[in-house]
Amino acid sequence: MSEKKKIYKPKPISGFPEWLPETRRAEQQWFDHIRRVFESYGFCSIETPSVEALDAINAKGGDGGADTDKEMYVLNRLLSELSYEIIHKDETVPEHYSLIPIRDHKFPEHKLYETGNEPRLALHFDQTVPLARYTAQHFNELVFPFKRYQMQRVWRGERPQAGRFREFYQCDIDVINVDTLPLHFDAEMPAIIWEILSSLPGMEDEKIQIQISNRKILIGLLEGLGIENITEVTRWIDKLDKMDKNAVASELIGIGLSDDNIDTILSLALIKASTSKELIAGISTTNQNDTMKEGIEELSFVLDQLQHLPDNAVVADLSIVRGLDYYTGTVYETRFLDDPSYGSICSGGRYDDLAGNYINKHLPGVGISIGFSRLFDRIRIKNQLPVSGVSPADILVILPNEESRNLMMATAQTLRKRGYNVETFHGASKIKRQLAYAQKKGIPYVWFPPFEDGQSHEVKNMETGAQENASPEEWTK
Amino acid sequence: MSEKKKIYKPKPISGFPEWLPETRRAEQQWFDHIRRVFESYGFCSIETPSVEALDAINAKGGDGGADTDKEMYVLNRLLSELSYEIIHKDETVPEHYSLIPIRDHKFPEHKLYETGNEPRLALHFDQTVPLARYTAQHFNELVFPFKRYQMQRVWRGERPQAGRFREFYQCDIDVINVDTLPLHFDAEMPAIIWEILSSLPGMEDEKIQIQISNRKILIGLLEGLGIENITEVTRWIDKLDKMDKNAVASELIGIGLSDDNIDTILSLALIKASTSKELIAGISTTNQNDTMKEGIEELSFVLDQLQHLPDNAVVADLSIVRGLDYYTGTVYETRFLDDPSYGSICSGGRYDDLAGNYINKHLPGVGISIGFSRLFDRIRIKNQLPVSGVSPADILVILPNEESRNLMMATAQTLRKRGYNVETFHGASKIKRQLAYAQKKGIPYVWFPPFEDGQSHEVKNMETGAQENASPEEWTK
Incomplete structure (x- = not known):
């Protein structure tokens, strides 16, 4: 360049991930896979704007945790x-x-x-507030039960921190109904999530487990015992996956619980069961109030519906309570069995009131959310993503000489019409250079149109090196 | 609800479109179609963060027009x-x-x-700045020619205005190379765009035309005539699609051009040609400088490569100059032939220097951009979008009675494994109610598992009403 310019050297922005084309291809495979499974269960897609009115977010209140309002980006x-x-x-x-x-x-x-x-507008920090606002705003135009999936970016305006994303994807499904929502859908969620997570490309060898409970069981027990600081107690129970049982017990003593009550609570919270039979056999509490009975019945129903899944895919784990008071029944978490402290990669549950702040309707729902970007990045860092070429092309059609340009284009077009992704080479360079291009872009087949009249087309398998005659109208991979 | 809540009634946010599920399905079909064609030509996907550092945007300068900096959203x-x-x-x-x-x-x-x-971060207002920044930042890891597509939201922080989006999708392809870029790619762009636009669902009956030119032709002519205020002249030429020829002529007189020169310029700018032969025959200027000759040669090459497209799909129109000085050769616009004043729905061109502000490399490119949301909304308003049900499900499997729940689930799972999207009904309601649900969700088939042992499965076509025996392992639509 003749003119000397001042160069601004671009740097990555902390918390805003960006992938090279080959990684992006794996990311697309993940999205395609998740979408395919969501749709195979009849969930429809919605997309909401990236922003919500700040007033709308504030009206919804702190479902996303007490400090979420501090983490928003306003425009x-x-x-x-x-x-x-x-x-x-x-x-x-x-x-x-x-x-x-x-x-x-x-x-x-x-x-x-x-x-x-x-x-005033703010970027949404989850997909729950947008779903609630959407359902209320379009209430009269939606068909209930409203089964929707949503795979969008969300933003958290946190201070930059290693390993923390400020822009990331979530993949959510929720079912919303008016007044009552059948338990059928509580059982559908883990089946869908299992189908997705067990076959995401690169996740095949990961040992994961969906852990479910029903908040009514523990809450019912605590109410039955006459315990008043229920939120505080459940917060400690929630830590049983990271803290020793005795450490939790002494914390419970610290907030004033009796030894007897602690024994009762912990022996319930430590129950794990694969079937409703195991669950019912495991619960020794004889004096069950209605809330607790309801919780056990609901969880039993859900477990019964999931018996077609492999052993250990789903277990009832009564220590699961989810931090948020938002949830009122079934709750879900999903963990790596060999790395439980990594935390849940897919969580959710049933809530009684989706949108009471936006519309005078009682809208119960159940939903679950895959923390897509965090999970994808973990598998990426472990080098488990499927390896693919930079180009989505199956075939590179080479240009033997300038005179063959029309032939090259027509050959490519025939192959495209038959469903192949096809690049054409841009100039009549040496064949060696054209082959090198296919190699660098990871294109698995190179197509040679005839160099002279009367010759046949040929195709070369770049992996095996084998080359054979082929017809654009008939060849298959 | 027992407690009276204050209700915040949500309203649409001006400029941020949001669709109902059935419209969103059509939007997904559009994205899928565009992606399929882009990939069939070997373009890889990239996605950049929604934000760029404000310093990076400012370093790139005003390619997007002088006032773009006023239209950004900062976070x-x-x-x-x-x-x-x-x-x-x-x-x-x-x-x-x-x-x-x-x-x-x-x-x-x-x-x-x-x-x-x-x-400081700002939401990107186009995909050109992000592409330039991305290419510079990852230069050593990319394979050139770098063929990428990008389909993301962009944001313009304009004041609210009817019919103007502040958040919208663009679908861009660009090819970037180091030092020189073969004309091959200039010819590939209109072929791809034609394939996409002529078969987008709902666009089949729209009469569109891709209009191309090469800036070197007009610029070369103006230089040859010794005209100095070239930018001003091209700005008036650019208006020939909306203004009468004589009105443009008097504007050119107003900025000091001679009658002879105006005649010469306008007779060139008004040339339209479908083939290189027509183009060359149409240009009467005998005294062509090198720039002009180069432009004619390049445009001829591009036209020659597009002869396989239908008549009138692509024409050379020498009045096309694109407003931006960014473009240096081939330029593209795309219009509705029956509504030319609607403006271009898909534009682009060749540029000499993508990222000179970010990296000390000479990176020429050629690209084109579909203004997705504006086009989609036009077809939506014209009621031309494909009509589809709310649910992506092909089949609803009904629940004959509570005892058949496992049978219903197993039937659905068999059908899903065979590639169908399947909803299961959530409760053993009256069959009439279950059928009504399929109707409301637009699910085309209803599946009846046997009500009693020994009976056969049956499937009902909701459109024709026909009902027949069927096996989950073998049935096809």
Whole structure:
């Protein structure tokens, strides 16, 4: 270049992953696989905008955990004039102004506001708030039970941290119904997730297990025992996968539980069962209240429906409670059996009230979410992703000489019509160079149109080196 | 619900489209179709983060038009403490602070800054800046010619306006090479675009035309005539699709061109040709400089490569110049022949220098971009999208009675293994209700497992009403 330019050397942005083409191909295979299974169970796709109105998010409340509001990205139009205004302590704040935290050491009493009468927008941090808002907004146009899947990026505006994504994909399914939702769907979730996770390319040898429970069992027990700080107790029970049983027991003593009650609670929470028979046999509590009975019945039903899955694919694990008070019945987690401390790769459960803040309807649902990007990255780092070429092409048609250009194009078009992905070489270079291109792009077959009239087409298998006569209308891989 | 809640009624956000499930299915068909054709020509997929560092965008400069920087969305972490700081007129601005426009009528000399030492992030407003940044950043790991497609959302932070999207999809292909890029790829672009647009579901009856030119022809002519304000002249030529020829002529007089020159320019710009022969015959300029000759040769080559397409699919139209100085050779636009004023639905061209601001390499490229969301919405509004059910299921397996639950599940699983999408009904309701569900979800077949031992499975075609015996292992649609 004649003119010397100042060069800005681009760097990766922490928390925003980006893949090379060959890794992206594996990622596409994963998405295709997940979509195929979701659709094979009759779930329809929806996609919501990347943003929600901040008011809508705030109306939904903290289902996503107490600190989520701190982790949102809000949007501002760059250089939009007069987006901000200082309101002095003696002034009135106009409508539609939002308070922005600011440091002003000279006039700490002055407040900064974002101006404007448009709703403030934030990138969604999960797909639950968007689903709730969508279901309420389109309520009259949806068919219930509403079975939808959603595979989109979500954003968390966290401070940069190694191994933490700030932009990542989630793959969610949920079933929403009006007033009541059959347990049928609670049982469908683990079957779908098992089918997906056990056959994702690169996951075949991973030992995973879906662990399920029903919150009503533990909550019913705690209520029956007259325990009042239920949230606190369940928070400790939830740690039984990472903490020793005795350590949890002493924490429970610390918050005032009696030894007897701790024994009762822990012996329930430590139950694991593969069948409803095992589950019922394992529960020694004789004095079951209605909530607890209901939980046991529901979990038994779900287990009964999953008997067609391989041994150990799904187990009832009564220590699973999920941190969030959002869930009201069945709960799911999914772990690597050889690395349980990695945490759950796919979680969810049943909730009683999806969208009560958006619509005056009672909408119970059940859903589960695959933490796609985190899982994909783990398998990528373990070098287990399927190896594929850079190009999606099956065949490279070479250009023997400039005069054969039309023949090359026609040959490629015939092969494309038959379903193959085909690249054509861009110039009449030496054959060796054209073969090298196929090699570098990982294209498995190279097609030679006839160099002279009367000759046959030939095709070369790049892996074996075998070359044979072939017809574009008839050849198969 | 026992507790009265305050209800926030969600509203659509202007410029952020969202579809019902049945429309989303058509959108998926469009994406699948476009991806299939892109891959059938050997283009690989990449996906870049939704954001770029603002510094990277600014380094790339105004390829996207002069005002693009005003239309960006920048991200801010909500409630991140001390994100903003007022710097008073006697104070020094710390490093990494960005000036934010603010209104403060009491102290107009005080400036507001965004604090922090992280790069400021903005949602990408096209896929060209991300491609340039990606190619530079991963240069050593890519195989050239680098043929990539990209189908992502882009964002423009415009003020809300009817019919204008602020979040929308673009589907781009580009081929990038080092130092030189064969014309082969200039000819490949219109062939791919024709294949896509002529067979998108719902577009079959639209009369579209790809119009191509080569900027070197007009630029060469203008240089040869000794005209200096070339950018201004091409801007008027670009309007020949909307303005009368005489109106353009008087504008050209207005900027100081002679009548002779205007005649010469307009008679060139008004040339339309389907073949290279027609093109060459149409150009009466005898005194062609090297640039002009090169342009004619290149355009002729491209036209020659496209003779396999239907008549009128592609024409050379020498008035096409594209507004942007970014393009240096072949340029493309695509129009509805019965609605030319709608503007181009798919545009692009060849550029000499993709990423000179990011890397000290000469990277020429050629690319084209389908304005997906705008086109999809047009076909949607015209009611031309393929009609499909809400559910992707082919079959609903009904539940004759609670005892048949395992049979229903096993039947569904057999059909799924054979490639069908299958819903199972969630409860042993009246058959009429189960059929009504299939009807409402648009599921074309209803499967009846045997109600009693010894009976056969049956399947009902919901469109014709025909019902017949069938086996889950053998039935085909």
